[in-house]
Amino acid sequence: MKTQNFTIKNWNINDRPREKLLNKGSLALSDAELVAILIGSGNRQESAVHLSKRILASVANNLQALAKLSIVDLMAFKGIGEAKAISIVTALELGKRRRLEAALEISKITSSKAVFEVMQPLIGDLKYEEFWVLYLNNVNSIIGKQCLSKGGLTGTLVDTRLVFKPALSLLATGIILCHNHPSGTVEPSQSDKQLTQKIKEAGNTLDIKVLDHLIVTEKKYFSFADDNLL
Numbered sequence: 359m360k361t362q363n364f365t366i367k368n369w370n371i372n373d374r375p376r377e378k379l380l381n382k383g384s385l386a387l388s389d390a391e392l393v394a395i396l397i398g399s400g401n402r403q404e405s406a407v408h409l410s411k412r413i414l415a416s417v418a419n420n421l422q423a424l425a426k427l428s429i430v431d432l433m434a435f436k437g438i439g440e441a442k443a444i445s446i447v448t449a450l451e452l453g454k455r456r457r458l459e460a461a462l463e464i465s466k467i468t469s470s471k472a473v474f475e476v477m478q479p480l481i482g483d484l485k486y487e488e489f490w491v492l493y494l495n496n497v498n499s500i501i502g503k504q505c506l507s508k509g510g511l512t513g514t515l516v517d518t519r520l521v522f523k524p525a526l527s528l529l530a531t532g533i534i535l536c537h538n539h540p541s542g543t544v545e546p547s548q549s550d551k552q553l554t555q556k557i558k559e560a561g562n563t564l565d566i567k568v569l570d571h572l573i574v575t576e577k578k579y580f581s582f583a584d585d586n587l588l
Contacts, residue, residue, distance in 0.1 A: 401437030470581035
């Protein structure tokens with residue numbers, strides 16, 4: 359079988375991903391073309407672009423889903439060795455960290471959406487639950503954040519005393535509770551509601567207000583405050 363037509367160097371120069379990026383900028387490239395630049399080459403039957411399209415098709419062209427593939431998962435594709443798999447994982451992790459840094463620049467919380475933007479990069483795509491607390495001052499600026507619990511697929515245990523210990527040391531006037539649901543559902547469980555109420559009552563005693571409790575998933579969230587459950 360002839361394979362030269364699958365080689366990118368035989369394409370028109372305007373269609374080659376690297377040259378296209380240089381001449382037209384990164385926004386002109388498709389996701390597959392960007393991945394193709396990362397892996398550099400395909401296999402004997404397909405170009406880097408076609409291989410990249412096949413990889414993306416396996417995750418329904420969803421970059422969030424692509425970021426969840428492990429090195430072993432990626433190496434299952436013919437033409438993807440360990441080095442290429444590491445390149446893909448590294449690039450996606452850098453993108454995630456860039457988004458996290460941008461989110462952390464939000465200093466003042468003005469809505470539940472602002473909380474989601476801060477917390478989604480941290481916990482939105484985890485496969486297990488984590489429970490976090492954001493600590494705010496009297497103008498609703500974030501003065502601290504802490505992960506208090508890591509759990510399994512269906513829940514975490516949270517010690518109310520540990521919620522307020524940092525709040526007292528930081529002189530926080532308000533807190534926002536956050537945890538993720540790996541299942542993807544944002545509906546609060548009965549235990550979520552009970553825990554929220556328990557923490558709220560403890561906060562009232564200390565004059566530290568529970569401003570909200572967000573349940574975060576990969577693409578959406580549920581706000582106790584927005585739904586009048588506080």
